[in-house]
Every structure is written in C-alpha cells, then in structure tokens.
Amino acid sequence: MRSKRSRAEIIKLITTSMPWGEVRADLLDAEEAATFRHRKEALEKYLTGEPLEQIKNATGVGGNFLRKIIIRCLTTAPDGVPFGYRALIKNFSTKNYVRKKTECLSSGPKNSGMAGVLGQVFQRYSGLQEKLDVFILKVGGKSKKKAHSKQLHRFCHRPKDVHWQFIHLLESYDHPKTEWPFNTDYFGVRTITTYVKELREMNNEKGVRIAGDDAAIAHLPVGTGEVSLVQVMDFNECWMIDSHTLDYICAIEMVNEEGIPSFKPVTRLHVLLLFEPLTRAAIWYRVVYGSDVTSNDISALVREALSKELPRPQAVIPNLAPDPGAGFITEMYPELAQSSPSWISLDNAWAHLGDSVCLTLRKEIGCAFDYGSPKRFERRARIESAFNRLTEELSKRLRSTVGAGPGKGGAEDAVEAATKYRISSDVLEHLIYVAFANANIRTSEGLGNTNPKAAIERLLAQRDSHFMPRVLPADKLAVIGTALVRLLVSVRGNPKKGIRPYINFERVRYRFLDADQVVHLTGQQILIEVNECDIRGFNAFQLNGEPLGWMTAEGFWGEDPHNRKTRKAINSNRYMRVQEFINGGNLIHIYNDYLISHANAKGGGRRDNRKAAAEIDRLRHDVARATGEPVENPVRTHASPGTPEARPAVASPATSPASGWVLPPEDIDMRALLKKIR
Structure with a gap:
C-alpha cells in the first residue's frame, strides 16, 4: 500500500475541486500581496507539471511547503467548499485552535493559561x-x-x-x-x-x-434568492391589503362638566388600504376608529370596494377636492365597478385570521388568499411605498404630527395643535381621501416615470381593448356591500304561559313582527342574517329558506343605531358592574355619557382619557356609516337631559361679536391654514 499519492493524482484532485473563488490580491498589503502571488504562481506551475526545483527558484516555495499549502487549499471550509486560494493568504487559519496542555489547575481571579x-x-x-x-x-x-x-x-x-x-x-x-x-x-x-x-x-x-423578535424572524426568508410562487400576471388579478398607523393626533368636540364645549385629543387612528400591485393604484381605503384593526374592518374595506358606488367621506374642508382626472379606480373607470380579484395578498396579522375574513369573506368573493409573514415589508414593498408617500405628503406636514417615535420628527406641541386648530377625524379622513385619489395620477419612477392611471389605460388597451373583469354573480353583488353574518339560533318562548316567541342575540331579545305565525317554531332552530354594522334588527329564515320576516330588538336597542362592537362593549361594562340601568335609562346613552365623563376626567391618566375620546369618535362614525347620514357630534345627540346643550365653539356670523379672536367659518381659508400646518 502506497503511503504517498503521485503527482498526477494530486493534480487530478486539485482540478476536480476547482474552480476556486478568486482572492483580490490588490486589496492586501504589499508584503502579503507578494506572498500570495508567489504561492499562487507556485501552485499554478505545479499544476502545469514544472519540476519542483524550477518552481522553488522562480517563486521561493519549496517542495515540502508546496505540499503543505496544497493540503491547506484542499481542506474543507465551514461553508462546505475547499478553502482554495483563501488558504494561500499569509497567516490565514484553516483549522480551529486545539489545546494541547492537559492540565489546568490554576485558580483565582487572575488565572491564566486557559485558552481552548x-x-x-x-x-x-x-x-x-x-x-x-x-x-x-x-x-x-x-x-x-x-x-x-x-x-x-x-x-x-x-x-x-x-x-x-x-x-x-x-x-x-x-x-x-x-x-x-x-x-x-x-x-x-x-x-x-x-x-x-x-x-x-x-x-x-x-x-x-x-x-x-417578531421583526427579525419575519425577515429570515428575505435574501434567499427564492422566487415567489405566486406572480401577478394581469391587471386587477391581485389585491393587497395592509394597515398603517397615522402618525398624528386628532381632536373631538366634547362638553365638560360645566357644559362648555371643548376639544379633547384622540389616540392615533389607523388606515386600511386596498392596493392593486401591478399598476400601484389605490382601490379604496378605510379609516379605523378605535383601539385597533379587527377582522370586521377588513371585511368592511373589501365590501365597500365592491359596492356599486364608493362611500365618499363627508367634505368638511371647503374647496378641497381631488385634482382633475384623479380618483380611485372605479371612480376613474366606472365599467370596473364591482369587479373582484382572483386572489388577495395578506399578512398573518391577527385581523386577517378572523373567521369573518378567511372563511366568510373568502367564500362570498370566491377568491384565494395568499398569507405571508407580518412585519416583513420587503415582501410587499409597493404598498409600503404608498404608505410612505402618505406620510411624506400628509403626516409630516400636519401641525399635530407625532413622528415615528419620541424625538423622531414629531411636533413639540402636537396635542395642543390638534385642539387649537380643531383637527378632527373628519378633517383627517377628508385629507386622506384626497391624498390617495391624487396618488393615482402622480408620476412614479417604479412605473417608468408614468402614473397608475396611465398604466391602467395601457393595460386595458391590450388585446384589442378586450379586457374582461371578473364579476360576481348578480345575487352576490346585490348583498356584497352589506356585512351579513348567518347564524343559527333557537326560538324561545312558552305559549302555555303566554310568553311570545323570541330569540336571544348578544344578550338582547328580538321579537317577530307576527309572533302568532311562528308559535310552532318554539324550541326549534332558525337562521338569521345579521348586519353587524347595525344590529337593531335583521331578517330571519327557516332552515329550508322560508322567510320569517323582520325581527326587532326590544326597547331602546331597536331605536338607536349601533353595531355589534358597541353592543359587546356595553355588555362587558355591565358584566364588570361599570354601568347599570338607571331608572330604565337607555344603556347606549349611558355608555356615551360614561365615555364623556372619562374623557373629561381630570384625575385619570392621559392615555385613558384619549382612549375614551377615541371610543366616542368611533361611535359617531359607526352611526354615520350605518345610517348613511353625515357624522354628527354624539354630545349633542346623546346628551343626558340634565346636561346643558352643547354650543358650537365658533358662533355664526349673525351672532358673533366683533372680536378679533372670533372668526366666522366663511372667513377661514382652509388651504392657507393647511399650508401653515407643517
């Protein structure tokens, strides 16, 4: 058995492991670069078959040392490939340190000799x-x-x-x-x-x-070089949904204990955006009032986008409208109204995993959902870029901006500015609507220095202008704009004791309009279709589809419009003994007064006051969305009888005194005011 390999076997072994990664010798020091070049030249001459004596005379690398560097080059590196030319660098280590000293009996705080x-x-x-x-x-x-x-x-x-x-x-x-x-x-x-x-x-x-942390784990798949299996191939094939926290504070008009109207700061709002990634166009948006985004907000966003007409916000800023030709996709191209996508791109946020989104909404629209990791902005960089433009064009220009964090671009007196300039949530929603509408005609470098509207026109003109949008069946389109939830409930009652049939939903009784016709259904299950935006009443059906008519909630629950979230909040307060019936009072009004008292509380925490004000703001916007009427101040609507009537902070021109600090609304130039809010 031979103990050494022949030169031909060594050369074959080296050439088999090649090619090796090149080393930039020009980046090394002069001495190290000269040493590397001599070793590399000796190795190349060895591969061409030159004698060892000539190699030593030309490079100074002898036979024994040449064999040593060949072994170093063929040693496997931690990355799984041979070290190659890296092993020719001076003082480059190809193996870990191995301790040879067998004993280490020294002790004390300054002991030494423990390497390895x-x-x-x-x-x-x-x-x-x-x-x-x-x-x-x-x-x-x-x-x-x-x-x-x-x-x-x-x-x-x-x-x-x-x-x-x-x-x-x-x-x-x-x-x-x-x-x-x-x-x-x-x-x-x-x-x-x-x-x-x-x-x-x-x-x-x-x-x-x-x-x-969560962000680090979400970024792990980035940079692997793997191409996404889901590719957007055609216009309106994919929709993207994401949420963004608005980095500014708004205010809401309240009435304090003395009956004087004032403005209270509200916690930051959230905005949901429905985005078309191929053209970078905004499809629709939704401002979320309250603590956080829920699955019902996601469903409402998609349903509003699929409605026949988009629910535009109330225009509260005079002379502020989108630029000529601007708007959302269905506003610019009415023929695309109520066209649905083939799949929707979401992340794994909690709001996207609710049954109302991943089950109910998916079945109603008939599209697929592509879930990805949350907090991973590289996966959907285009929609994140849209939020960045909103931040640059709107958030950072407002006087009530709070920035990305403490000391990161926020105004020094953002809260005071929100109350001083009366920057309400209605104003912000109007501004956001105009900002997203104008973004669809803004030139983008990512689209080849064109705008989303022009990109849509170019895509629609392809295939001889034979673009066929994906439209849902007519029966689906008729109810897609309403968030109907189908539930199985049991009919209760006792005909022998004179108790008419009823059902319980969210701890409230609902009665049939014609109870005598449904007495035989007592103890059986029926199907109800609940509009979660307004649960004052709903339609009921038998399991075979036979209609049972309209059911109305008992008492004040069937009078004041409210959604399911408000009902749950009131029931939670009742369970926690926070609010109770007072002389048969209206619990919805009591809940509103409870929030007003917390928002005006002086001894409570500032964060609790803002949360209460934000909840009041959510209530009034929910009522406006359910009834389709303009947003009103809930203080005037649900004030208790003993509370003085709230008066506007700025009087009308006929009753305003000739004072320098009181301005009638007609004399306020909102555009000039917005330019100053920077």
Missing part, C-alpha cells in the same frame, strides 16, 4: 458538546427519550441557563472539582456566554428563531 480549555473538555467527554448544543439551539437531537425532551421547557435559554446546564452535565460525567471550571471564581460563565453567542452566529437562522 472548553474545547478540550468537549473532547474529553463524548457527547457533552452535542447535548449542550441541543440545549442551546433547542433541536431534538438523536435521543428520543422523554426525559431528554423535558429539558426544552424554556422558549429561549439564556446564557446563565446554558451555564447551569453545562455545570449539571459536568457533574453527571464526574468531572474533578479541582479542574476547570470548578477552580475558577465564576465557574466559566464568561466562556459559556461567548460559546452561546458564537454557536448562534454559526446557526444564524435557528438562533434568530429562538432569540430574535
């Missing part, structure tokens, strides 16, 4: 390193015993937890107490901390999934 002692301990005890790596990276390991899986109880093991496990494992191997790490002051905790950091860096993806 952890690796030596790993070599000394078979399986120790594998068990510790399994504990750090939380992988299953080769052992399938239940006792081993009990160690993986914490989601992310801290370095001190790893150190405790390391000491426990050493004790199980009967490691001598006179050796490292027991002979040190901190039992090797710094060494273990460094090892944990290096191991997680070597296994970056696994380390991020264990110790990273």
Whole structure:
C-alpha cells in the first residue's frame, strides 16, 4: 500500500475541486500581496507539471511547503467548499485552535493559561458538546427519550441557563472539582456566554428563531434568492391589503362638566388600504376608529370596494377636492365597478385570521388568499411605498404630527395643535381621501416615470381593448356591500304561559313582527342574517329558506343605531358592574355619557382619557356609516337631559361679536391654514 499519492493524482484532485473563488490580491498589503502571488504562481506551475526545483527558484516555495499549502487549499471550509486560494493568504487559519496542555489547575481571579480549555473538555467527554448544543439551539437531537425532551421547557435559554446546564452535565460525567471550571471564581460563565453567542452566529437562522423578535424572524426568508410562487400576471388579478398607523393626533368636540364645549385629543387612528400591485393604484381605503384593526374592518374595506358606488367621506374642508382626472379606480373607470380579484395578498396579522375574513369573506368573493409573514415589508414593498408617500405628503406636514417615535420628527406641541386648530377625524379622513385619489395620477419612477392611471389605460388597451373583469354573480353583488353574518339560533318562548316567541342575540331579545305565525317554531332552530354594522334588527329564515320576516330588538336597542362592537362593549361594562340601568335609562346613552365623563376626567391618566375620546369618535362614525347620514357630534345627540346643550365653539356670523379672536367659518381659508400646518 502506497503511503504517498503521485503527482498526477494530486493534480487530478486539485482540478476536480476547482474552480476556486478568486482572492483580490490588490486589496492586501504589499508584503502579503507578494506572498500570495508567489504561492499562487507556485501552485499554478505545479499544476502545469514544472519540476519542483524550477518552481522553488522562480517563486521561493519549496517542495515540502508546496505540499503543505496544497493540503491547506484542499481542506474543507465551514461553508462546505475547499478553502482554495483563501488558504494561500499569509497567516490565514484553516483549522480551529486545539489545546494541547492537559492540565489546568490554576485558580483565582487572575488565572491564566486557559485558552481552548472548553474545547478540550468537549473532547474529553463524548457527547457533552452535542447535548449542550441541543440545549442551546433547542433541536431534538438523536435521543428520543422523554426525559431528554423535558429539558426544552424554556422558549429561549439564556446564557446563565446554558451555564447551569453545562455545570449539571459536568457533574453527571464526574468531572474533578479541582479542574476547570470548578477552580475558577465564576465557574466559566464568561466562556459559556461567548460559546452561546458564537454557536448562534454559526446557526444564524435557528438562533434568530429562538432569540430574535417578531421583526427579525419575519425577515429570515428575505435574501434567499427564492422566487415567489405566486406572480401577478394581469391587471386587477391581485389585491393587497395592509394597515398603517397615522402618525398624528386628532381632536373631538366634547362638553365638560360645566357644559362648555371643548376639544379633547384622540389616540392615533389607523388606515386600511386596498392596493392593486401591478399598476400601484389605490382601490379604496378605510379609516379605523378605535383601539385597533379587527377582522370586521377588513371585511368592511373589501365590501365597500365592491359596492356599486364608493362611500365618499363627508367634505368638511371647503374647496378641497381631488385634482382633475384623479380618483380611485372605479371612480376613474366606472365599467370596473364591482369587479373582484382572483386572489388577495395578506399578512398573518391577527385581523386577517378572523373567521369573518378567511372563511366568510373568502367564500362570498370566491377568491384565494395568499398569507405571508407580518412585519416583513420587503415582501410587499409597493404598498409600503404608498404608505410612505402618505406620510411624506400628509403626516409630516400636519401641525399635530407625532413622528415615528419620541424625538423622531414629531411636533413639540402636537396635542395642543390638534385642539387649537380643531383637527378632527373628519378633517383627517377628508385629507386622506384626497391624498390617495391624487396618488393615482402622480408620476412614479417604479412605473417608468408614468402614473397608475396611465398604466391602467395601457393595460386595458391590450388585446384589442378586450379586457374582461371578473364579476360576481348578480345575487352576490346585490348583498356584497352589506356585512351579513348567518347564524343559527333557537326560538324561545312558552305559549302555555303566554310568553311570545323570541330569540336571544348578544344578550338582547328580538321579537317577530307576527309572533302568532311562528308559535310552532318554539324550541326549534332558525337562521338569521345579521348586519353587524347595525344590529337593531335583521331578517330571519327557516332552515329550508322560508322567510320569517323582520325581527326587532326590544326597547331602546331597536331605536338607536349601533353595531355589534358597541353592543359587546356595553355588555362587558355591565358584566364588570361599570354601568347599570338607571331608572330604565337607555344603556347606549349611558355608555356615551360614561365615555364623556372619562374623557373629561381630570384625575385619570392621559392615555385613558384619549382612549375614551377615541371610543366616542368611533361611535359617531359607526352611526354615520350605518345610517348613511353625515357624522354628527354624539354630545349633542346623546346628551343626558340634565346636561346643558352643547354650543358650537365658533358662533355664526349673525351672532358673533366683533372680536378679533372670533372668526366666522366663511372667513377661514382652509388651504392657507393647511399650508401653515407643517
């Protein structure tokens, strides 16, 4: 058996592992670059078959050292490929440090001579390193015993937890107490901390999934080079939905304890955008009032976009309208109204995972849903760019902007500006409508220096202008604009005791208009279609589809318009003993007065006051959306009898005194005022 390989075998082995990655010698120092070039030249001459003596005379690299650098070049690197030309760099290490000293008995706070002692301990005890790596990276390991899986109880093991496990494992191997790490002051905790950091860096993806935050985990698939399996091929084939927090504060008119109208700041609002990614056009938007976005808001956004006419917001700013030719897609091209997509792109936010979205809405529209990771803006960069333009053109120009965070572009007195200039949510919704409508005619570099409207015209003109939009059946289009939820309920009552048939929905009784015709259904199940935007009443049907007529809620629940979210909030307050019936009062009015008192409370926290004001703002907008009437101030509508009537903060021209600080509405130039709000 030969102990050495022939030169032909070595050359064949080298050429088989090639090509190697090139090293930029011009980036090295002069001495290191000269050394690298001589070694590389010697290797190339060796491959061409030149004698070793000529190679040494030409490059200074002898035969023994040449064989050594060949072995270094063929050594496998941690990335799985040979080191190649990298091994020719001066002082380049191709293997890890291995400790040769067998004993380490020094102790004390300033002990030395412990380099590589952890690796030596790993070599000394078979399986120790594998068990510790399994504990750090939380992988299953080769052992399938239940006792081993009990160690993986914490989601992310801290370095001190790893150190405790390391000491426990050493004790199980009967490691001598006179050796490292027991002979040190901190039992090797710094060494273990460094090892944990290096191991997680070597296994970056696994380390991020264990110790990273939500944003870091969501960014892991970015940069892998994998092409998305879902591609947008045609116009209006895909819709994108995303939410954005508006970085400015608005105000709402309230009446304080003295009966004087004032303005209270409201927590930041959210805006939902429906986006067409191929042309970068805005399809529709929806401002969310309240704490956070819910699945009902997502459903309402899509239903409004599929309605025959878009529900435009109330124009509260005089002479402010979209530019000529601007608007949303169905406003610019009415023939595309009520055309639905083939699939909708969403992220895995909680609001997108509700049954009203992923089940009810998907079945009604008949399209597919493409879910992706939340907080991963690279996946849907185009819709994020639309939100960035909204921030630059609107949010940063308003006097009540709060910026991206403390000290990040916010105004110094944003709250005071919101109340001083009366920047209400109605004003903001009007501004957002105009901003998104104008964005559809703004030139974009990503579209080849054209605008979304021109891109739509170009796509519609293709195939001899034979674009066929995807339209839902007529029976679906008739009810798609209404958020109807079908529920099975039981008919209750007792004819023998004179109790007429009724049903319970959200802790409120609903009665039939003709109860005598449904007495035989007592104890049976029926189907109701509930419009969650207005639950004062709904239609009922038998299971075979036979209509049972309209059902109305008892008492005040059937008089004042309110949605299901408001009903749940009132029931929650009743359960928590926050509000009760007072002399048979209207619970909706009591809930509104309760919110007003919290918004005007002086001893409460500022955050609680803003939440109460935001809830009042949500109530009035929900009522306006349910009834189709302009938004009104709930203080004037639901004020208790003992509360003085709220008066407008600015009097009419006929009753306004000739004072320099009181301005009639006709004398206010809103455009000039908006230009100053920067």
